Structure formats: C-alpha cells, structure tokens
Amino acid sequence: xxxxxxxxxxxxxxxxxxxxxxxxxxxxxxxxxxxxxxxxxxxxxxxxxxxxxxxxxxxxxxxxxxxxxxxxxxxxxxxxxxxxxxxxxxxxxxxxxxxxxxxxxxxxxxxxxxxxxxxxxxxxxxxxxxxxxxxxxxxxxxxxxxxxxxxxxxxxxxxxxxxxxxxxxxxxxxxxxxxxxxxxxxxxxxxxxxxx
Amino acid sequence: xxxxxxxxxxxxxxxxxxxxxxxxxxxxxxxxxxxxxxxxxxxxxxxxxxxxxxxxxxxxxxxxxxxxxxxxxxxxxxxxxxxxxxxxxxxxxxxxxxxxxxxxxxxxxxxxxxxxxxxxxxxxxxxxxxxxxxxxxxxxxxxxxxxxxxxxxxxxxxxxxxxxxxxxxxxxxxxxxxxxxxxxxxxxxxxxxxxxxxxxxxxxx
Numbered sequence: 001x002x003x004x005x006x007x008x009x010x011x012x013x014x015x016x017x018x019x020x021x022x023x024x025x026x027x028x029x030x031x032x033x034x035x036x037x038x039x040x041x042x043x044x045x046x047x048x049x050x051x052x053x054x055x056x057x058x059x060x061x062x063x064x065x066x067x068x069x070x071x072x073x074x075x076x077x078x079x080x081x082x083x084x085x086x087x088x089x090x091x092x093x094x095x096x097x098x099x100x101x102x103x104x105x106x107x108x109x110x111x112x113x114x115x116x117x118x119x120x121x122x123x124x125x126x127x128x129x130x131x132x133x134x135x136x137x138x139x140x141x142x143x144x145x146x147x148x149x150x151x152x153x154x155x156x157x158x159x160x161x162x163x164x165x166x167x168x169x170x171x172x173x174x175x176x177x178x179x180x181x182x183x184x185x186x187x188x189x190x191x192x193x194x195x196x
Numbered sequence: 197x198x199x200x201x202x203x204x205x206x207x208x209x210x211x212x213x214x215x216x217x218x219x220x221x222x223x224x225x226x227x228x229x230x231x232x233x234x235x236x237x238x239x240x241x242x243x244x245x246x247x248x249x250x251x252x253x254x255x256x257x258x259x260x261x262x263x264x265x266x267x268x269x270x271x272x273x274x275x276x277x278x279x280x281x282x283x284x285x286x287x288x289x290x291x292x293x294x295x296x297x298x299x300x301x302x303x304x305x306x307x308x309x310x311x312x313x314x315x316x317x318x319x320x321x322x323x324x325x326x327x328x329x330x331x332x333x334x335x336x337x338x339x340x341x342x343x344x345x346x347x348x349x350x351x352x353x354x355x356x357x358x359x360x361x362x363x364x365x366x367x368x369x370x371x372x373x374x375x376x377x378x379x380x381x382x383x384x385x386x387x388x389x390x391x392x393x394x395x396x397x398x399x400x401x
Contacts, residue, residue, distance in 0.1 A: 022379060023379055024233070025228075025229050025232040025233040025379065025382065026229055026307075027229070028228040028229050028232065029225075029226075029228055029229070029312055032225065032228070074284060074288065075284075076284075077280045077283060077284050077287070077306050077309060078277060078280045078281065078284065081276050081277070081280050081309055081310075082277075085272075085273055085276060111272070114272070114276070114310075115276075115310040115312055115315060116310065117229040117307050117310045117311075120306070120307060120309060120310050121229075121303060121307055124303035124306055124307070125303060128302065128303055168391075169394075169398075170391045170392070170394040170395045170398065171387070171391040171394075174225050174387075174390060175387040175388070175390040175391040175394070176387065177387075178383050178384070178386050178387030178390070179383065179384050179387035179388070181383045182379075182380050182381075182382070182383030182384035182387065183380075183384075185378075185379040185380045185383055186375070186380040189378065189379070189380065
C-alpha cells in the first residue's frame with residue numbers, strides 16, 4: 001500500500017505539479033514546432049511517451065547495474081544519449097512500417113525526438129533525484145511522457161483558435177505561442193505545493 | 197591582396213551573422229530550453245553561455261576535421277557523440293571549479309548535449325566548411341547566444357529582485373516582481389523580446 005501511494009503521488013506530481021514543459025522548460029522546441037494541429041500533437045505526444053518510458057527505464061538500468069560506483073560514471077551522458085538515439089530509431093522504423101501516413105506528416109520532427117530535451121532531461125532528473133527503485137523510475141518516465149502529451153495537446157487546441165485571433169503583426173508565430181505558454185505555466189503554478 | 201580582403205570580409209560577416217541576422221535564439225528560435233531555464237539571474241546565464249561557447253567551438257573543430265569521413269546515415273550520431281564528450285568535459289570542469297554554480301545549473305549543463313544550436317551548426321556549417329570558417333562561425337553563434345541569454349537574464353533579474361550581480365539598481369519604492377523569476381516570467385519575457393526584435397528587423401528591411 002505504501003509503495004502504491006508513493007507511485008501514485010510520483011505519477012501525479014510529474015504529470016501536473018512538476019510538468020516538464022511548464023516548470024522545467026524541457027521539450028520546448030517540438031512544443032513550438034509541432035503544436036499547430038491537435039492530431040499531430042497527439043501523435044507526437046504518444047511517440048515521445050513511448051521513447052521516454054523506454055529510455056527512462058533503460059538508462060536507469062544501465063546507470064544502476066553498470067555505471068554506478070565504477071570509474072565508468074564519466075561516460076554517463078554518452079551512454080544516455082546512445083540509448084535515446086537507439087530508442088528513437090526503433091520508434092521511427094515501427095511508425096514507418098505500420099503508419100506510413102503518420103510517418104510522412106511528421107517529417108523531420110521524428111528523428112528530432114532524439115534531441116528532445118524532455119527525454120534526456122527526464123533521464124538526468126531520475127538520476128539527480130536519486131530514484132532507487134526500478135518501478136518508480138518506470139512510473140516517473142511514463143508520467144513525464146503523459147505530462148508532455150497533455151501540455152502539447154492543450155497548446156495545440158489553443159493554437160487552433162489562436163489562428164483566428166487578431167494578433168499584432170510582430171507577435172505572430174512563436175512570440176504569441178511563448179506568451180500563451182507563459183499564461184499556461186501560470187495556471188499550472190496553482191498546482192505547486194499540492195504534492196511535495 | 198584583394199583576394200585576401202574578400203576572404204577577411206567573409207570571415208567578419210560570418211562572425212557578425214551569429215550576433216544579429218542569424219541570432220540563434222531570437223531569429224532561428226533554436227536552443228530555447230536553456231534560454232528559458234537559466235535566465236532567472238545573470239550569473240548562471242553567463243556561465244551557461246560560456247559553456248555553450250566552449251562546447252560549440254570544440255565540436256565544430258572536431259566535426260570540421262572529420263567532415264570527409266562522415267557517412268550520411270551515421271552523421272547525426274557522430275555529432276551527438278562528439279558533443280556529449282565535450283559536454284562531459286565542461287560538466288566535470290564546472291563541478292570541480294565552480295561547484296555552487298554547477299549545483300544551481302543542475303541538469304541544464306548536460307542538457308547542452310541536446311541543445312539544437314550545436315547540432316544545427318555542426319550540420320549546417322562545420323560538416324561543409326574548412327576548419328577556420330567553422331571556428332569563426334562557432335564563436336559568432338556562441339557569443340550571440342550568450343549575449344541574448346545575458347540580456348534576457350538582466351531584464352528578469354532586475355525586475356524580479358531589483359538587483360543585478362548583487363548591486364541594487366532600483367529605487368527603494370520598487371516592489372520586486374517575483375513572477376518574473378518564475379517560469380511564467382521566462383516565457384513571457386522571451387515572447388515579448390522576440391516580438392521587439394521582429395519590430396526592429398521589420399523596420400530595417
């Protein structure tokens with residue numbers, strides 16, 4: 001029961017309270033690039049969720065079973081980025097085989113998941129927070145993916161409406177998206193202090 | 197003589213391009229995550245900028261040297277590995293000599309690995325150009341990034357605490373605007389800054 005509540009709290013905290021996009025500024029690039037249409041945003045979110053769960057789990061295993069306590073610890077970042085690149089390659093091959101139309105609409109953004117800061121960021125945060133149970137690491141990584149999906153979908157919904165709004169010329173595009181994200185971040189600030 | 201003049205002019209142009217015309221953050225919208233995350237105060241912003249310059253220059257040198265050996269499909273992987281190595285060096289250096297700063301920046305130092313600016317320069321410039329041009333390009337881009345970071349951080353630090361570098365600049369009656377030190381402030385300040393730059397660039401053109 002105790003572990004269950006820890007896991008549940010951890011999950012809610014990473015989805016809402018410590019949302020990677022709004023409080024840690026991770027994954028802003030795809031957030032600005034892809035969040036124009038809600039279906040693409042959702043597909044992107046799912047791809048990121050899959051990659052982040054896989055690489056969060058794998059990097060935790062590599063970190064705890066191989067690297068920790070040995071001089072090899074200096075190669076941590078290199079190992080992490082290799083795992084992530086491998087996971088992204090896997091997803092790319094899978095989507096190309098089974099969802100060719102989705103693959104075409106992603107274009108360059110799919111391989112760019114490798115350089116999505118949210119993924120490497122999460123692996124580093126798991127390391128930094130000193131998470132020492134595998135189950136917790138898995139739940140946190142999955143939650144981070146869900147949080148990212150939620151953020152990018154909310155933003156896509158807003159942006160579909162924003163297209164119809166009369167925005168000053170100089171703020172069109174990225175600036176107004178950033179300002180909207182700021183307002184959303186303020187809304188999410190209301191959750192701060194709810195857990196931990 | 198004229199030939200070398202043309203050459204020099206080109207170098208200078210490459211250098212200046214990073215500062216304004218192709219400023220990575222404000223014009224190309226690259227490397228947003230660290231821009232937003234470390235700009236609550238000027239000091240971490242400056243440290244971050246210097247680390248990025250170091251990594252950018254080193255990785256551009258290596259990529260430029262091995263540009264003829266690169267295989268197209270393994271290109272990105274090689275870039276990432278090169279960058280990860282230099283980021284590890286920068287991270288260990290900060291941990292050893294500036295431990296408090298390293299703690300403050302936390303995971304954002306290793307996150308330089310996935311900073312799009314560096315990969316973008318490796319791909320767009322260093323993998324096609326000889327050594328010297330690549331170095332110049334890296335310095336220009338790095339300095340442009342650092343200046344942007346510092347300006348953004350200065351605005352935020354001044355309005356959220358009334359001080360820059362521990363020096364009080366605001367009159368006593370000033371009420372610190374705490375929200376600007378938080379994520380909200382980062383997003384909104386950067387949004388307005390890009391808007392302003394758009395206005396200036398629009399006037400020039």
